[in-house]
Amino acid sequence: MNLFADFETRLTNTLAQIEGIREKRDSLDFSRIVVEPPRDPSHGDAATNAAMVLAKGVGTNPRALAETISEALKKDEDIVEVTVAGPGFINIRLSVAYWQRLLALMIRQGTDFGRSTVGQDRKVNVEYVSANPTGPMHVGHCRGAVVGDALANLLAFAGYEVTKEYYINDAGAQVDVLARSVFLRYREALGEKIGEIPSGLYPGDYLVPVGEALAAEYGPRLHNMPEEEWMTIVKERAIEAMMAMIREDLATLNVHHDVFFSERSLHANGASSIRTAINDLTFKGHVYRGTLPPPKGQLPEDWEDREQTLFRSTEVGDDIDRPLMKSDGSYTYFAADVAYFKDKYDRGFSEMIYVLGADHGGYVKRLEAVNRAVSEGxxxxxxxxxxxxxxxxxxxxxxxxxxxxxxxxxxxxxxxVGSDSVRFMMLYRKSSEPLDFDFAKVTEQSKDNPVFYVQYAHARCMSVLRQAKEAFPDVDFDAVDFSEAVLGQISEPSELQLIGKLAEYPRIVEAAAQSQEPHRLAFYLYDLASSLHAHWNKGKDSPELRFVNDKHRELTIARVGLVHAVASVLKSGLAITGTAAPDEMR
Incomplete structure (x- = not known):
């Protein structure tokens, strides 16, 4: 349950009963009213801007309206204090009983607490990585792989129907270069001295096993074939080997796609998919025959100073019109991009997300133009x-x-450094900002290492359970109904603050999913870990605050319930980021 959405509904119902608002309800804009955590936690548990949003429409000043709203809100039995601050902010403090009931709900829902239906089962395609199948994944692909995978997990948790997709660029000139590079390694495997790898070919040793496999399978037969014959065979084997390597690389990072879509499939059957996509654009009036002026700077490979088949992309938001077919009748790379987008659209996706490297900034407007033309918005x-x-x-x-x-x-x-360190640190900064990744920093065991700090919080929760079992060996903690145990027991201010931090989780999930910013979740997990560690440290100086107190059985059981809720949210959030939640740290 989203606490803030709950009280937003309660606020709306309260506003509808207030004289002056009730009469003008249809003319007032309620959409800008929010209930959110106050900037300063000492001000309360929730805050709203309702008075400042509605005052002008009601015909009064925000402060006066805030006082009226406050008096009405005090009738809610779960609210123990309402105060007005500044020009008309309303701060709300909730009852201990409400926090206890919310904690009980968290415990019952476990790792499903925070799961949302905001996505309404809308079909979303998240395409990420999509590196050329010409070699192993490098660190430049790493961030997009993690961001795309975590975003897909987040959207699924928020109620979207998600497909994780990888687009295999296996139809371009770079694949021919790959095949020639592999053929050179094949000749080497046959015993030929190849010397230094020629410029323009891929020099990496990762191609040696591919050449050796071809030599074992074909012997010298490939060497005796014309290039057009061996090229087909070698290209197929090379792509298979590279994609197997890429899948293994991604698996080490705990990244697994649902769909691997081959660009070559668009060119199959006489490029029928591309032809169909162009015919669709033609029918909608987006295609014409014409010429393009030479672009500034270096000329792209698909520019020709002659009449071509062009996509009228400037009419749907692009900077320039894009060629679809060259003068010789062959299709451009962009034509395949159009066909690929149409294939996604035909598969019924209501939303498509592309996670690309910063060097692909030039693709943004052309993709947006294709979307407007193909899906018509x-x-x-x-x-x-x-x-x-x-x-x-x-x-x-x-x-x-x-x-x-x-x-x-x-x-x-x-x-x-391990998959967990890589994944969490790749999310611990907004993806649109550069990231410095220091091998030493991400492996140190300190508060300055976010992944350690968060995982340690989960391990600490598990240690509390072990300590409780040792302190009360006669209690079957695995069978305890913690959702009942916490009622009437959890009341210390620092405990309520910890519940308050847990209560933010559903709101964070929905906001991060809707803004498509998975880094928000990583930041939240760090804050939650910090809240747990802070409360733990208070117990060092004040024994009565410790989670396990061998003189108070019922209170210990209740506090283990609180820890159980913290552990569940940490585990849930870490799972979305693709990071493990260890029971102990070594």
């Missing part, structure tokens, strides 16, 4: 750009890779 499209990740070791930049020679692979990073 029926589909929401969002492009999230992930800024660069810079690697450091004790403050010194890390540049080279043992395996690839010119970049650091994703797997090398994961193998050194």
């Amino acid at each position: 029926k589909t929401k499209l969002t492009v999230l750009l992930c800024q660069l990740v810079k690697l450091y070791r004790d403050g010194e930049p890390v540049k080279m890779s043992k395996r690839s020679g010119d970049f650091v692979t994703l797997r090398e990073v994961v193998e050194e």
Whole structure:
């Protein structure tokens, strides 16, 4: 249950009963009214701007209206104090009984507390990573992989029907380069001295096993074939090997896609998918024959100084019209992008999210234009750009890779610091901002290492349960109904503050999902961990605040219930980020 949504509903019902508001209800704008945590927790448990939003329409000043609303709110038995602050903010303090009932609900719902229906089962496609299948994943792909995967998990938790998708760019010129690079390694496997890898081919040692596998399967037969024959075979084997490697790389990061969509499939059957997509745009009046002026700077590969088939993309928000077919009748790369989008649209997605690297900023307007033209505004499209990740070791930049020679692979990073550290730290900054990743910092055991701090909080919760079992061996804690035990017991101010922090979780989930900002969840988990650790530390100086008190059985059982709720929210949030919730730290 979202506490703030609950009291927003209660507030709306209260406002409808107030004279002066009731008569003008139809003319007043209630949409801007919010109930949210107060900026200063000492002011109360919730705050609303209702008086300031409605005062002008009601014909009074905000402060006076706030006093009227406050008096009406005091009739709610779950509210023990209402105060007016500043120009008309209303601060609300809730009863201990309400917090206890909410805690009981949290305990009953467990890791499902915070799960939302705000998505209303809308079908969302989240496409992320989509690296060319030409080599292992490098650290540049890492952030987009984590952001896309965590966002998909978050949307699913918030009630959306989510498909995680990877678009395999396996139809471009880079795949021909890959095949030639593999063929060189094949010749090497046959015993030929290949010398230094020629410029323009992929030099990485990761292609050696692919060449060796071809040599074992075909012997010298490929070497004796014309290029057009061996190219087809080698290209197929190379793509299969690279995609197997990419899947393994992503698996080390706990990233798993539902769909791997091949660009080559769009070119199958005489490129029927691309032809259908262009015909659809033509029918809607978005295609014409014409010429394009030369773009400024370096000319793109698909620009021609002659008449072509063009997408009238400037009429749907793009900077320039885009070529779909070249003068020789062949399709451009952009035409495949259009066909791919139409395929998604035809699959029934009401929202499409692309998670791309910052170097793909130029794709945003053209994708938005395609969306407007193909879906005619029926589909929401969002492009999230992930800024660069810079690697450091004790403050010194890390540049080279043992395996690839010119970049650091994703797997090398994961193998050194672990999947949990990589995933959580990739989310611990807004994706549109650059991220510095220091190998030393993400493995140290301190408050300055967010992933350690949050995981330690969950492990500390588990240690409380173990301590309670030792203190009261006659109590079967696995069978205790903690939702009943907390009623009438949990009342210390610091305990109520901890419940208040837990109560923010549903609101955070919904806000993060709707804004498509999974980093908000990582920040919240750190704050929740901080609240738990702070309360734990108070117990060092004040034994009566400790979770386990061997002189107070019922109170200990209730406090274990509180800890159980904290552990459930930590586990739930960590699962969305794709990070483990350990029972103990070593």
